Amino acid sequence: MTTTHPALSGLGHGRCLVIGEVALTHDGSLGLAHAFVDAIAGAGADAVKFQTHIAAAESTPSEPFRVKFSRQDATRYEYWQRMEFTEAQWQGLADHCRERGVLFISSPFSIEAVDLLERVGQPIWKIASGEVSNARLLDRVLETGAPVLLSTGMSPIEETDAAVARVRARGRDVGVLQCTTAYPCPPERVGLNLVPVYRQRYGCWVGLSDHSATIFPGLAGAAIGLDVLEVHVALSREMFGPDVVASVTTGELRQLVDGVRFIETMRANPLDKAESAAATAPLRRLFTRSLVAGRDLAAGTVLAPEHLLIKKPGTGLPPDRLDEVVGRRLTRAVAADHVLAPEDVEGLS
Secondary structure, three states: OOOOOHHHHOOOOOOOEEEEEEEOOOOOOHHHHHHHHHHHHHOOOOEEEEEEOOHHHHOOOOOOOOOOOOOOOOOHHHHHHHOOOOHHHHHHHHHHHHHOOOEEEEEEOOHHHHHHHHHHOOOOEEEOHHHOOOHHHHHHHHOOOOOEEEEOOOOOHHHHHHHHHHHHHOOOOEEEEEEOOOOOOOHHHOOOOHHHHHHHHHOOEEEEEEOOOOOHHHHHHHHHOOOEEEEEEEOOOOOOOOOHHHOEEHHHHHHHHHHHHHHHHHHHOOOOHHHHHHHOHHHHHHHOOEEEEOOOEOOOOEOOHHHEEEEOOOOOOOHHHHHHHOOOEEOOOEOOOOEOOHHHEOOOO
């Protein structure tokens, strides 16, 4: 599957793909899922990402809760059931994303979910950390022909090596995202140092899947050149759901996107100091200083330090020529506060 969406065209060319991750924070409400599409698109992100769960295809009734957070679902299996949308509803979400000019992405958690999402259509696949070792699911994703992003949150390096090799063996583009499975993730565990490690090791797109609930790791990542940045998003911190504590608000997402684009512009335009100095020459004359007469002085006066002051503007002899001026004679009479020029002093040019 190919796409000409500019957000994907920029991958690897200095423009970070910013993904707003809804995950399951819609809490099974289709209306809320659509509200997330509008909010994340309005905040300037490039993509809206969901998770596609089909309970009967991925779980068993005995699956335990990682954290028992739901008051209405007796089991994790029932929670997955409540998170399901029909194919028509997924198609509606994908179409809504396209209408808003953002990429639709949803992580599959079963072969059936891959089948559904392929029919719905998405230009890039994100494989969640717990599924990176699921070779059968990964192979099915690779059959679609689209690029793949691999999360590393639960993977030792050998598992990531194997997954990258598997993707490349099929001739697909791949990205590796640094991720720490902690909700929220404290600063000492973000692991931004691993991003350049993955870039060197795999020579592929690299990024960060951030669960810190702040914009700071994303901005720091932009400064070292992330290709992909994924952050969980909540409409407010008062929302229900296990991912809210690890999410930024849509207002913070707007700040993050603006910051990432600002940093990208800085990185793409390294400053040439000589050009900068030339461009600021007119301002320099306003803000720097000159040697000026401290009082009325007659022609022929042998200039001494007490005859001179250093004042604005910087249109005359600069202060660093003070030692050169002292001991020389004035070629003409000057009034107090006269800005000395080279022709006012014998032997200067």
